[in-house]
Amino acid sequence: MGLSVERLGMRNWRNFGERSVDFSPGMTVLCGHNAVGKTNTVEALQMLTAGISFRKPKPAQLIREDCESAKISARLTGDRRVVDVSCKIEPTRKRFTRNGKKCTAQDLPETLMSILFNPDDLSFVKRGASYRRDELDGFGRQANRGYGKVLSAYSRAVEQRNRLLKEDYPDLALLDAWDASVALGGATLLVARLHLFERLREQIRTVYEEISEGEKLECTYESSLGEDLSGLSRGEVCDLFAARLAEGRSDDIRRQQTLIGPQRDDLLFTIDGRDARAFASQGQQRSIVLAWKMAEVRLAREVVGEQPLLLLDDVMSELDERRRSAMTRFIQNGIQTVVTTTNLGYFPEDLLDGAKVVMMDGAEG
Numbered sequence: 001m002g003l004s005v006e007r008l009g010m011r012n013w014r015n016f017g018e019r020s021v022d023f024s025p026g027m028t029v030l031c032g033h034n035a036v037g038k039t040n041t042v043e044a045l046q047m048l049t050a051g052i053s054f055r056k057p058k059p060a061q062l063i064r065e066d067c068e069s070a071k072i073s074a075r076l077t078g079d080r081r082v083v084d085v086s087c088k089i090e091p092t093r094k095r096f097t098r099n100g101k102k103c104t105a106q107d108l109p110e111t112l113m114s115i116l117f118n119p120d121d122l123s124f125v126k127r128g129a130s131y132r133r134d135e136l137d138g139f140g141r142q143a144n145r146g147y148g149k150v151l152s153a154y155s156r157a158v159e160q161r162n163r164l165l166k167e168d169y170p171d172l173a174l175l176d177a178w179d180a181s182v183a184l185g186g187a188t189l190l191v192a193r194l195h196l197f198e199r200l201r202e203q204i205r206t207v208y209e210e211i212s213e214g215e216k217l218e219c220t221y222e223s224s225l226g227e228d229l230s231g232l233s234r235g236e237v238c239d240l241f242a243a244r245l246a247e248g249r250s251d252d253i254r255r256q257q258t259l260i261g262p263q264r265d266d267l268l269f270t271i272d273g274r275d276a277r278a279f280a281s282q283g284q285q286r287s288i289v290l291a292w293k294m295a296e297v298r299l300a301r302e303v304v305g306e307q308p309l310l311l312l313d314d315v316m317s318e319l320d321e322r323r324r325s326a327m328t329r330f331i332q333n334g335i336q337t338v339v340t341t342t343n344l345g346y347f348p349e350d351l352l353d354g355a356k357v358v359m360m361d362g363a364e365g
Contacts, residue, residue: 002306003078003112004336005045012067013089014040024356025078027337031344032360038340041360042116042313044072045338048085049114049309050142051096051105060091076112083111106149109142113300113308117293117315124289125276129266136267139296140196143303147192154185158258166256179245186261187238193262194229197221199302203295204288211326212287216272224264283320290323294330310337316346 004025010016015037021030030038043053053062063070073086085108088095096103098111124132141148161178164170201219208217223229225244229237244260245252252259269276269288276288300308310331316324316339328351331337344352 003076003081003083004307005049005112005309005338006075006077008041008044008048009073010041010044010070011072012064012070013044013072014062014064014070016040017064021358022356023336023338025336026334027331027339027351027355029344029347029352029355029357030338030340030360031342031357033342036360038360039118039313042118042311042338042340045074045309045311046114046116047087048072048074049108049112050116050138051108052138052141054116054118054120059089059094062089062094063091085111106141106145110145110304112306113142113304114311115139115293115296115300115308116311116313117289118313119315119318121289121293122286122315122318124292125269125280125285129264132267133262133265135292136193136197136200139200139300140193143196143300144192147196150185150189150192154182154189154262157181157185158261158263162257165252165258170253175249179242179249182258182261183238183242183245186241187234189262190223190229190237190241191232191234194221197267198230199299200292200295203298204291207294207298208287208291211290211323212284215284217276217288217291218270218273220268220270222266222268224260224262283323286319286323290319290327297330297335307335310335312337312339314340314342316341317343 005023007020007022009020011018013019015035019037019041021028021041030041032038043055047053068090070089071086072089073084076083076085084099086097088097094105096105096108098107121135124135137147137151141151157178161175161182164175164178197219204219205217209215221229225237225240227240229240232240241261245258248259269280271280271284274280276285280288297308297310312327312331316327319327324346328348332351339347341347344357347355
């Protein structure tokens with residue numbers, strides 16, 4: 001089964017003074033009114049597993065008002081192992097440890113990955129392209145720490161090239177050098193991203209068909225390089241990218257930014273051949289994101305050989321009965337799941353009978 005979260009401790013974290021929560025290896029439901037700290041608890045779990053927060057806060061925003069620092073810690077158990085992870089937050093930095101030794105945020109998913117599903121994700125199909133890229137890259141960072149390094153290196157190269165493009169008279173020789181760096185870094189990222197996307201796509205198709213009564217979903221990676229990159233080597237992608245940068249240099253200089261590359265790509269979803277952004281109903285769009293999240297869980301299990309932690313933050317109230325039933329069936333397959341809700345009525349009684357219910361009534365301490 002792998003590791004699961006046994007206990008979470010929070011001190012001066014967000015709205016909490018001092019709070020600990022024990023979790024079931026199956027499903028734990030955090031129930032309570034709004035603003036009592038349910039999402040803050042989920043955020044702490046994500047921080048200690050994925051190494052990041054979906055809210056993208058500054059460290060100071062994580063610390064309770066009028067406090068100098070905060071700390072969150074979790075005990076992970078399973079397979080005769082015990083792993084303690086923690087994060088101390090100060091106004092300008094976060095410091096992680098694993099079993100008492102310093103580690104980085106990038107180290108944490110190697111211990112236990114997590115998949116988060118929150119209400120913002122329900123607009124996954126219609127939001128901007130950056131949201132879909134971030135979702136794919138966020139999973140990639142967890143699945144392979146090398147992915148995060150490649151993404152960071154490419155982002156820095158594009159940032160430096162854009163800085164040069166903003167000068168009144170860019171040094172063309174220096175721009176040639178940055179073009180080469182951006183093309184190589186971008187090709188490396190694209191090959192890794194496309195490999196990950198292909199693996200996810202197969203899972204998404206399968207899951208979507210299961211929960212949508214036979215509708216066919218197709219997912220396509222839309223590259224700003226203007227060609228189908230599948231099957232190309234890194235060297236071939238690099239050469240194509242370099243050629244496109246040369247062709248578009250005058251536009252880049254005029255617009256003062258890099259107009260092509262992985263930072264401009266998108267994902268396209270079609271249902272029975274029709275663009276989901278334009279033609280899918282709200283229910284179909286929600287089925288797509290539900291299939292995406294389920295696919296991430298399945299692929300995470302393949303990649304690391306263990307079940308990830310599934311975090312469902314107030315999404316049951318946003319799903320209709322059929323999609324809640326699909327999610328319910330999914331989480332009964334041995335996946336440790338933490339769900340937040342204001343209403344236990346969204347869950348069937350047989351599911352609650354096997355779950356641990358934690359009533360959240362506000363910050364403690």
